[in-house]
Amino acid sequence: MIRTQLWASGGGVQSAAIAALIAMGEIKPDLAAIVDTGREQSTTWSYMDAIIVPALSAVGVTLHRIYKNQFEGRDLYGGADNNTLLLPAFSTRGGEVGKLSNWCSSYWKREVIKRWANRNGVDLVDTWLGISVDEIGRMQKHRGQKWHTRYPLIERGMNRGDCITLVRRMGWPDPPRSSCYMCPNHTAQEWRDIRDNKPADWHAAIEFERDLHRRDPHAFLHHDCVPLDQADLDERNGVLFAHCDSGMCFV
Secondary structure: OOOEEEEEEOOOHHHHHHHHHHHOOOOOOOEEEEEEOOOEOHHHHHHHHHHHHHHHHOOOOOEEEEEHHHOOOOOOEEOOOOOEEOOOOEEOOOOOOEEOOOOHHHHHHHHHHHHHHHHOOOOOEEEEOOOOHHHHHHOOOOEOOOEEEEOHHHHOOOOHHHHHHHHHHOOOOOOOOOOEOOOOOOOHHHHHHHHHHOHHHHHHHHHHHHHHHHHOOOEEOOOOOOOHHHOOOOOOOOOOOOOOOOOOOOO
């Protein structure tokens, strides 16, 4: 049977390179979608609306913006008891600093894409993810017969630098790195960029953490486990834990 080719855009650098390949006519998906979690950094949507959506429309491809809350009722908490924090926050519960598991990309993105595709009547699906050869460890195994995963950039041997070069060759500005404004996986540099250049996102992250503390006073967005607006964002104050490797967020 014919497999539907579904591009799941992450809104970042690698996804911009896939958009460039589509605009050049090298590849063409049957469906293209990006999930709006409701917390994406504002620069992502500015870039999508100004650059990516018009370029895709010019070659007959619609990038569908899927709203997470239309396909997933759970938000910050899930699991069997709906009491598991889905965000990979830093936690002082137990007396030492620990890192919670990353479930948000599964709940907020991967499952949302699947439900949207099912609603559109797809049967067998190849989901395209924008992972490049320098992130090959983020590749996912096929889960069953219906859902397979493809990596157009890896198939072409492209790394992140190649992606940026291709985007610039298209005459497009460099795409912003895609992530939620309150993601605990931000580096000090990324937090500073949000604080200094995206004041609305910065204040939203601070308010988000304050709301989070009302339910779990042990959960923090910064590894120092202090409120974000009090955290040391000097580059020398490096992160203690590895970044998310789900393959769904920063592509």
